Amino acid sequence: MKKNFRGNLVLFSLLFVIASLVFGNNFAKSKSTKKENIHKNQITVYLAGDSTVSDYSSSLAPRAGWGQVLEKYFDDQVVVNNEATPGRSSRSFIDEGRLDSILNHIEKGDYLFIQFGHNDEKIKDPTRYTEPYSTYKRYLKQYIDGARAKQAIPVLLTPVERRYFTEDGVLSDTHGKYPNAMKELGLEEHVPVIDLTEGSNTLFQKLGPEKTKNVFLWLDAGENRNYPNGVKDNTHFQVAGAKKIARLVVDGIEESKLVPLSNHILK
Template structure:
């Protein structure tokens, strides 16, 4: 579950934009593992919940499933105007009630960490294994290095995963390392804009997720990975 960097549009490569979830199954023995991509473009940790998307995912989760959670790209911006999808920039328990521009009604907005905890705890309650990921890196550079989200969504996702005792994969840094090695000019071919990736860019992000999985100690899903 996540945003357009996990599934772009309908997941069929419109405008040559792909999310890494569209290719994730190719890394696994699909005679033993099935991959479902429930991500949706434009969603944040907050709106994936408030729009009822989580309510559609949760009933299908069964004991022994693995749930990958990646948000952050859309968690900024206004709380109650325009697309109104921001979460509070924290992992604490604070909240803020706002009047929504689109309907004039109130909504209580919680922190980025709060929404992640909802997904983690409810998935655990069904016997699933949540995995928290930092967002994919944006194609933005400083002094020849791709920018990381070390002080924001990477940091917060990692802290929540530690608090909830679930695995964390730093997808942001794993892919940024690859991009640093390729160089800014070459990496431009892997992005359609500052955020969305081509097919090759999506495959690169998927490979980063697999590298993160392989590095986890004694993680059950590893035995289904196809080593290439």
């Protein structure tokens, strides 16, 4: 009787161990497959741009680019990879190898959002300056061609407006021919264009000179320890403003019907 009991106990233990190994491996494979499927279904949005798009460290808070907050408007199937860098133009971004770095990682079905103009306008700096209807368009086309070669989707974004009002409270046009040149290129290359220049112009004009100070990096002396002497910046945003511009980008994604990206916008 004892021998039978011991024999059954040993047999039961062996079966338990085998079952644990089999089901454990299947469970691990299931989890692994699930992770791979989630990664496979994710869309990465790469951002190429200047300081109005860039991420900033906490030491510069509340300064923020719209790319820094864009991911918050999407579900967890969208990842924003912000490669925008302060001070860059469509030309210098390429010359420094930053576009190549993006193209080495971008995959089929990903997006490349391209916003330049602020620094392309710097005519006294030959390392950054581009002429709107010639070199500017030629450099932008390199982003388009590079993305398409990797079966990714290029999207052009006209440069967001600066905060310059006339004495009569009318917002000044600070980007000249660059937005129209970009829109012209979009038509020629059949690339979606999100008109941030027009969208931000409308927003800032509606808010007016005083309320736009809450959009841009305007702080009084002593208001923030990162800017003890205060700051009056009419180009860069604080977090609240970055969110407003990111919202314009998201609206543009919906208006342009950028499927499947638009399917993942949080309502």
